[in-house]
Amino acid sequence: MRRRDILAAGAATAGTVTLAAPAISQGITEWNMVMPWPRGTPGVGVNAERFAERVTAMSGGRLAINVFAAGELVPPFEGLDAVSSGTADCGHAPPYFWVGKAPVLNYFTGIPFGLTATELAAWFQFGGALELWQEVYDEFNVIPFYAGSSGVQAGGWFREPINSLADLQGLKFRIAGLGGEVMRRLGVNTVLMPPGEIGPAMMSGTVDAVEWIGPWNDRAFGLQRLAKYYYNPSFHEPGPGLEIIVNKDAYAALTPDLQAIVKGAAAATAFETLADFNYHNVVSYLPLLEEEGVQSLPWPDDVIDAMARETWAVLEDLAATDDHTRRTHESFMAFLRQCDRYAASFDTAILQLRHRALEQL
Amino acid sequence: MRRRDILAAGAATAGTVTLAAPAISQGITEWNMVMPWPRGTPGVGVNAERFAERVTAMSGGRLAINVFAAGELVPPFEGLDAVSSGTADCGHAPPYFWVGKAPVLNYFTGIPFGLTATELAAWFQFGGALELWQEVYDEFNVIPFYAGSSGVQAGGWFREPINSLADLQGLKFRIAGLGGEVMRRLGVNTVLMPPGEIGPAMMSGTVDAVEWIGPWNDRAFGLQRLAKYYYNPSFHEPGPGLEIIVNKDAYAALTPDLQAIVKGAAAATAFETLADFNYHNVVSYLPLLEEEGVQSLPWPDDVIDAMARETWAVLEDLAATDDHTRRTHESFMAFLRQCDRYAASFDTAILQLRHRALEQL
Numbered sequence: 001m002r003r004r005d006i007l008a009a010g011a012a013t014a015g016t017v018t019l020a021a022p023a024i025s026q027g028i029t030e031w032n033m034v035m036p037w038p039r040g041t042p043g044v045g046v047n048a049e050r051f052a053e054r055v056t057a058m059s060g061g062r063l064a065i066n067v068f069a070a071g072e073l074v075p076p077f078e079g080l081d082a083v084s085s086g087t088a089d090c091g092h093a094p095p096y097f098w099v100g101k102a103p104v105l106n107y108f109t110g111i112p113f114g115l116t117a118t119e120l121a122a123w124f125q126f127g128g129a130l131e132l133w134q135e136v137y138d139e140f141n142v143i144p145f146y147a148g149s150s151g152v153q154a155g156g157w158f159r160e161p162i163n164s165l166a167d168l169q170g171l172k173f174r175i176a177g178l179g180g181e182v183m184r185r186l187g188v189n190t191v192l193m194p195p196g197e198i199g200p201a202m203m204s205g206t207v208d209a210v211e212w213i214g215p216w217n218d219r220a221f222g223l224q225r226l227a228k229y230y231y232n233p234s235f236h237e238p239g240p241g242l243e244i245i246v247n248k249d250a251y252a253a254l255t256p257d258l259q260a261i262v263k264g265a266a267a268a269t270a271f272e273t274l275a276d277f278n279y280h281n282v283v284s285y286l287p288l289l290e291e292e293g294v295q296s297l298p299w300p301d302d303v304i305d306a307m308a309r310e311t312w313a314v315l316e317d318l319a320a321t322d323d324h325t326r327r328t329h330e331s332f333m334a335f336l337r338q339c340d341r342y343a344a345s346f347d348t349a350i351l352q353l354r355h356r357a358l359e360q361l
Numbered sequence: 362m363r364r365r366d367i368l369a370a371g372a373a374t375a376g377t378v379t380l381a382a383p384a385i386s387q388g389i390t391e392w393n394m395v396m397p398w399p400r401g402t403p404g405v406g407v408n409a410e411r412f413a414e415r416v417t418a419m420s421g422g423r424l425a426i427n428v429f430a431a432g433e434l435v436p437p438f439e440g441l442d443a444v445s446s447g448t449a450d451c452g453h454a455p456p457y458f459w460v461g462k463a464p465v466l467n468y469f470t471g472i473p474f475g476l477t478a479t480e481l482a483a484w485f486q487f488g489g490a491l492e493l494w495q496e497v498y499d500e501f502n503v504i505p506f507y508a509g510s511s512g513v514q515a516g517g518w519f520r521e522p523i524n525s526l527a528d529l530q531g532l533k534f535r536i537a538g539l540g541g542e543v544m545r546r547l548g549v550n551t552v553l554m555p556p557g558e559i560g561p562a563m564m565s566g567t568v569d570a571v572e573w574i575g576p577w578n579d580r581a582f583g584l585q586r587l588a589k590y591y592y593n594p595s596f597h598e599p600g601p602g603l604e605i606i607v608n609k610d611a612y613a614a615l616t617p618d619l620q621a622i623v624k625g626a627a628a629a630t631a632f633e634t635l636a637d638f639n640y641h642n643v644v645s646y647l648p649l650l651e652e653e654g655v656q657s658l659p660w661p662d663d664v665i666d667a668m669a670r671e672t673w674a675v676l677e678d679l680a681a682t683d684d685h686t687r688r689t690h691e692s693f694m695a696f697l698r699q700c701d702r703y704a705a706s707f708d709t710a711i712l713q714l715r716h717r718a719l720e721q722l
Contacts, residue, residue, distance in 0.1 A: 058419060058625050060618030113718040116711065118479060118512075122640035125633060151479075152707040214707075232706040235714060257421030261622070264419050268628035271635075272486060279483035282696070282703045296706045299714070308718035335643070340719050342643045343712050345593040345657045346513040346575075350477065351709040353596060353660070357474040357669035358701050 029258070031065045031089035031250065036076035036097065039069040042280065043150060043217060044242065047273040048092035051147070051244060054265045063258050065090070076194075080245065084140040089250040090262075092147060095133075095243045096177050101140075103318055104325040107332050108133045108144070110240045112179050112311040114332065116347075117149035117239030117274055119339045124241075127335050132328045143251055145266035147242040148273025151281060155231035155299065156211030157202070157223045162231060165302045174198055174210040178318075179236025182310045195221075202226040215288060216280040224292045232296050235307045242273065390619070392426045392450035392611065397437035397458065400430040403641065404511060404578060405603065408634040409453035412508070412605060415626045424619045426451070437555075441606065445501040450611040451623075453508060456494075456604045457538050462501075464679055465686040468693050469494045469505070471601045473540055473672040475693065477708075478510035478600030478635055480700045485602075488696050493689045504612055506627035508603040509634025512642060516592035516660065517572030518563070518584045523592060526663045535559055535571040539679075540597025543671045556582075563587040576649055577641040585653045593657050596668045603634065 033052055037045035052065035068074075074082040080098040082088040096109035108129065110120055123129045124146045133144050156175065162168060169187045180190045193201060199221050201207045209227065211234060212218050224230075244266045251259060288294040299307070319329035343349075394413055398406035413426035429435075435443040441459045443449040457470035469490065471481055484490045485507045494505050517536065523529060530548040541551045554562060560582050562568045570588065572595060573579050585591075605627045612620060649655040660668070680690035704710075 054621065054625055057621035058618060060616070113715045116708075118635055118639050119643070121632065121636040122643065125636040126640035152711045154707075215703075233711040233714065235718075238711045238715065255421070257419060260415065260418035261625075264415055264622075264625055264629045267632045268625045271482065271628045271632035274479055274632075275482040275486040278479050279487035281707070282480070282483065282699050285703045285706075286699055298706075298710065304714060304717055305721070308721050311718065312722060337719065337722075338643050338647055340716055342576075342646045344716065345646075345659075346515075346642070347477075348709060348712040348716075349659065350513045350594045350599045351704045351712075353594065353665060354474045354599065355701055355705065355709070356665055357596075357672065358698065360666070360669050361673060361698075 028061065029063050029254070031063065032073060032087075033065050033067050033090045033092065034073050034079045034082050034088040035067065035092040036070050036079055037092075039067075042220060043213070043273070043277050044092075045069070047148065047242075047269055047276060048244075050272065051092065051265055051269040054268060055261055058261045058265060059258055063254065063261065080140060080142070083142055083245050083247050086247050086249065088247070090244060090246045092242065092244055094240060095144070096240075102136050103321050104136055104328050106178055106318060107325075107328045108241060108243070109177070110149075110238060111315060111332065112182055112236035112238075113308060114238055115336055115339060117151050117241075119335070120149065120239050120241050121146060121270065121274075123332070123335050128331060129328075132324070132331060135324060137245070141248045143246045143248055145244045145246070145263065146270055147244045147266055148270040149239045149241050149277070150213050150217075150237075151239060151274065151277045152214070153234035153237035153240065154211065154214045154218055155234045156209050157218070157227035158209040158229040158231060159227045160208070161229050161297070162300060162303065164300050165306050168303065171209060172207040174201065174207050175236070176211070177236060177240075178311075178314055179211075179234070181314050182236065182307055185310045185314070186306055199223065199226065214277065214281045215284040216277065219284050219288060224288050224294050228294055230288070230294050230296045231299055235299065235304070235311075244269065389422065390424050390615065392424065393434060393448075394426050394428050394451045394453065395434050395440050395443050395449040396428065396453040397431050397440055398453075400428075403581060404574070404634070404638050405453075406430065408509065408603075408630055408637060409605075411633060412453065412626055412630040415629060416622055419622045419626060420619055424615065424622065441501060441503070444503055444606050444608050447608050447610065449608070451605060451607045453603065453605055455601060456505070457601075463497050464682050465497055465689050467539055467679060468686075468689045469602060469604070470538070471510075471599060472676060472693065473543055473597035473599075474669060475599055476697055476700060478512050478602075480696070481510065481600050481602050482507060482631065482635075484693070484696050489692060490689075493685070493692060496685060498606070502609045504607045504609055506605045506607070506624065507631055508605045508627055509631040510600045510602050510638070511574050511578075511598075512600060512635065512638045513575070514595035514598035514601065515572065515575045515579055516595045517570050518579070518588040519570040519590040519592060520588045521569070522590050522658070523661060523664065525661050526667050529664065532570060533568040535562065535568050536597070537572070538597060538601075539672075539675060540572075540595070542675050543597065543668055546671045546675070547667055560584065560587065575638065575642045576645040577638065580645050580649060585649050585655050589655055591649070591655050591657045592660055596660065596665070596672075605630065 035048045049067050052067045056064050070076045079091040079093045083091045094109050095105040099105050137144050172189045174191050184190045198210050202210050319326050396409045410428050413428045417425050431437045440452040440454045444452045455470050456466040460466050498505050533550045535552050545551045559571050563571050680687050
């Protein structure tokens with residue numbers, strides 16, 4: 001008999017397999033999960049909902065997660081507070097939503113000219129970053145898990161072409177995160193607004209340019225109908241990370257098998273989110289160019305060099321926040337420098353080699 | 362009370378949460394898992410073992426997976442047979458190990474100048490490839506899951522530099538997969554041998570060159586002490602996929618929660634495997650150059666063009682195998698072409714942009 005189905009009680013007595021408590025007590029736990037996205041938002045919202053469904057399915061309903069979309073339980077920008085206080089048991093978001101509370105969280109989302117999605121995952125899982133991240137969330141009574149990335153983001157939609165640094169002066173540009181601060185230092189009139197206002201602001205002329213996510217989500221917003229100059233890629237979001245955060249007490253109250261399920265489901269979500277964004281960004285990109293008259297353009301060299309100069313200055317200011325931020329900065333930059341050297345012969349090189357080969361077809 | 366712990370029996374009666382059968386019957390299932398790697402092999406073996414540990418932990422021991430390393434239950438190249446017949450319940454391997462049985466499996470591992478690791482994941486999860494893959498494994502009574510990738514592989518270690526196509530003539534080169542067939546058509550004397558013989562064959566002069574995986578695993582084999590010319594990247598393995606295969610009857614015998622655990626653990630393994638290889642390849646690369654006198658070199662242009670020409674010819678022959686292989690070929694190539702166009706403005710562009718920015722530091 002190659003597969004043995006035996007009674008748990010017998011196995012536990014025999015000591016070969018120890019059953020976790022809930023399989024014996026058959027307790028059921030319900031968790032509330034908050035996310036800052038409207039229900040069904042492609043990429044981010046859908047994958048957060050899949051996480052909840054996966055945990056519920058893997059636990060046979062013993063840990064049932066109820067998802068609350070933006071505003072349903074708490075406002076979008078109060079997710080960390082909610083999970084910290086126990087108003088919610090877990091949440092999904094990009095860590096940079098909470099940089100007002102801890103500037104170091106910029107590094108765990110990713111920085112301008114920083115790590116790509118896979119490199120960020122590598123830094124978290126094997127480069128010591130999860131431990132640095134846990135240090136900052138300890139004070140919020142929260143456990144973080146990396147939950148994937150939207151991949152390389154798009155640079156933004158501009159009504160007029162950007163031919164040099166001078167064209168950025170005074171431009172009203174909706175841009176998020178550290179990239180906004182870099183652009184501000186370059187003379188851009190940066191503004192931030194909730195996702196739902198991006199399209200309307202562009203349509204009404206309140207702004208001259210906007211950046212959102214990438215071809216998939218940008219196209220769903222109809223941005224290609226409001227501006228035709230699409231600058232790519234985003235210098236400031238090369239692979240921004242998402243998080244699943246869990247209240248420490250809620251996690252501690254779980255039996256070891258349910259803890260393993262939460263942890264495993266977060267890793268599965270990271271994988272599926274990466275694949276989801278990659279697939280849909282790729283298939284959404286060419287129709288923009290071929291059917292909707294969009295021009296995808298690279299940034300001018302003087303703009304790149306100025307963005308880089310201000311990025312390193314902004315990061316120096318950020319790293320000076322406190323000792324923990326400095327240590328995180330050093331860890332990030334040390335791995336980034338190695339990734340850059342490695343990519344030249346591997347990640348970048350294979351894409352160039354492949355492009356040359358495909359030109360034969 | 363924001364978290365309710367109630368008796369399962371009560372919940373099931375109330376109809377709010379339906380408990381899966383095993384939490385009630387408390388049955389325990391043991392699975393045997395085969396892998397073609399020695400126990401503890403970095404990257405491949407360790408992540409296969411982590412899959413087994415994760416399933417056991419997530420199920421609270423209700424599904425306990427025992428791992429059998431290379432040769433312990435069946436020989437390394439008999440993994441599919443073992444899972445197909447039920448000698449093993451599941452297995453870990455690269456799908457191209459079984460191309461002798463079904464040539465189409467080359468596409469599910471990846472082809473020369475093909476999809477990178479993340480792109481391959483995207484094609485599997487959202488591009489219809491899992492369904493094409495399932496079609497071929499149906500006849501083996503097996504269910505496949507994508508289990509991650511070793512990332513962009515290294516091109517190979519050569520005792521002498523390759524300055525042009527002429528230098529490849531008659532060269533004795535250990536190279537695996539479709540890349541071996543391409544090289545054979547270019548006049549290379551290709552040989553295949555088990556991993557354990559790669560180092561000895563290079564040392565004894567039986568071969569002039571070898572390719573294995575990437576900086577992490579190559580360095581562990583000590584290949585940098587046997588040859589100094591390191592050609593990168595591998596033209597033929599841009600992001601080769603790994604699989605976890607499960608016997609259909611064994612899977613069908615599981616309750617839905619344990620099925621969800623197996624599926625979720627495979628996705629978590631895919632994520633961790635990608636991160637593991639990325640991290641360790643990156644940190645293993647620079648010491649080769651800076652401490653061990655290795656020269657990492659690009660392939661000469663005429664070699665690239667010849668490799669590409671023969672690759673497209675080999676793939677035409679492969680696609681002609683049968684209707685299913687043709688459909689798989691068309692699906693792969695259609696997504697590959699879109700990925701190439703997308704990468705030019707996103708994946709490749711961000712790495713080049715970042716490199717330019719880092720040069721300021």
